[in-house]
Amino acid sequence: MNNRLKVLRAERNWSQADLALRLDVSRQAVNAIETGKHDPSLPLAFRIARLFKLPIEEIFDDRPQ
Amino acid sequence: MTAPSEDRQEVRGHGPGTGALSALLVFIAACFAANDLLVATALPGSIAWRPLGTLALNLLMVGAIWVLSRLEPTRQKAWWLLMLLAGTVLAGFGVCASVLKALVASGTLAGPWPWRTVYVFVSNLFIGGGGILALSWLRPWRQWQKEWREWKAEPVSAATRRSNKLLGLKELGGMLGMLVLFLGTFSPQHPFAIFSNGPVPLWIAMLAIAMWLTARVVREWWHHRADEHEQRASDFGRRVGTGVFLAVTPAWWVAARAGLLPQPDAMVLWVGIYVVTSIAWSWRRSH
Numbered sequence: 001m002n003n004r005l006k007v008l009r010a011e012r013n014w015s016q017a018d019l020a021l022r023l024d025v026s027r028q029a030v031n032a033i034e035t036g037k038h039d040p041s042l043p044l045a046f047r048i049a050r051l052f053k054l055p056i057e058e059i060f061d062d063r064p065q
Numbered sequence: 066m067t068a069p070s071e072d073r074q075e076v077r078g079h080g081p082g083t084g085a086l087s088a089l090l091v092f093i094a095a096c097f098a099a100n101d102l103l104v105a106t107a108l109p110g111s112i113a114w115r116p117l118g119t120l121a122l123n124l125l126m127v128g129a130i131w132v133l134s135r136l137e138p139t140r141q142k143a144w145w146l147l148m149l150l151a152g153t154v155l156a157g158f159g160v161c162a163s164v165l166k167a168l169v170a171s172g173t174l175a176g177p178w179p180w181r182t183v184y185v186f187v188s189n190l191f192i193g194g195g196g197i198l199a200l201s202w203l204r205p206w207r208q209w210q211k212e213w214r215e216w217k218a219e220p221v222s223a224a225t226r227r228s229n230k231l232l233g234l235k236e237l238g239g240m241l242g243m244l245v246l247f248l249g250t251f252s253p254q255h256p257f258a259i260f261s262n263g264p265v266p267l268w269i270a271m272l273a274i275a276m277w278l279t280a281r282v283v284r285e286w287w288h289h290r291a292d293e294h295e296q297r298a299s300d301f302g303r304r305v306g307t308g309v310f311l312a313v314t315p316a317w318w319v320a321a322r323a324g325l326l327p328q329p330d331a332m333v334l335w336v337g338i339y340v341v342t343s344i345a346w347s348w349r350r351s352h
Contacts, residue, residue, distance in 0.1 A: 025292040026228070028294060029294035029295070064273060
């Protein structure tokens with residue numbers, strides 16, 4: 001699944017560790033999501049969406065690029 | 066706010082100048098060459114391939130140290146550099162120790178070429194000493210110190226801190242169980258009886274089993290509390306381990322009945338599957 005997590009994080013000048021702290025997950029988890037190696041569960045996807053104040057579909061995109 | 070981790074730049078450490086380090090490595094290579102060629106000429110036969118092969122390996126090792134010391138430091142390069150430098154130190158001082166042991170056993174320097182013994186000892190003393198000097202100059206562990214400082218400076222979520230503590234507790238329990246079993250089965254005649262299938266005193270067995278099972282319970286609790294990325298990596302490792310177990314165990318059992326292999330050994334199976342599971346888990350965590 002494609003996502004804009006890295007861009008959204010960079011816009012706020014957050015490191016992966018900063019984002020992990022806000023989401024209460026490990027930095028490795030953030031890295032895995034950003035690089036598309038791990039698709040977050042629905043609860044985590046909602047936490048991410050709430051953190052960035054965006055709808056989920058503006059962060060995650062399941063259409064192949 | 067910390068800098069993004071992926072933007073962090075590797076820093077080149079403060080080592081010796083290229084000339085000084087190159088001179089030291091050329092000196093070590095020359096000591097290796099003179100030492101190995103002397104051994105080659107001393108051996109019977111027209112061509113002593115083994116010392117010449119050793120010489121090729123030694124020169125390759127010194128060349129690799131030079132190349133690695135010139136490259137931008139990374140964790141992997143630091144490991145290789147440390148291993149090669151440690152190999153140089155061990156090779157040099159190991160030969161020195163062997164020469165001293167032989168001298169003590171024979172009690173004399175007498176022989177057809179007594180200077181050869183002295184020469185081998187001194188040249189290897191230089192190799193070992195040169196290795197230590199190169200180690201103290203290059204200090205490959207600086208890369209890990211730098212990464213450790215960066216890691217310590219990173220903000221860590223409460224969930225990750227909890228998860229790390231539980232994992233540490235589980236490792237501690239497992240190691241204590243192993244230690245109890247090691248001390249309980251140790252004897253000067255069989256120092257590593259822990260890895261045998263020999264009898265174990267009852268109270269040692271009870272204690273080791275209790276510690277091991279406690280560590281497993283902590284491990285399950287860790288799995289329950291870990292974040293979803295960790296959980297999936299852990300599940301992947303278990304799936305691979307289970308697959309290997311289901312494939313290997315019956316195959317070994319049937320092969321043993323056909324006389325192709327010895328009887329299945331629970332400890333060998335456990336160690337093998339534990340290693341496979343850990344590798345799969347680590348791989349999935351980083352991929």
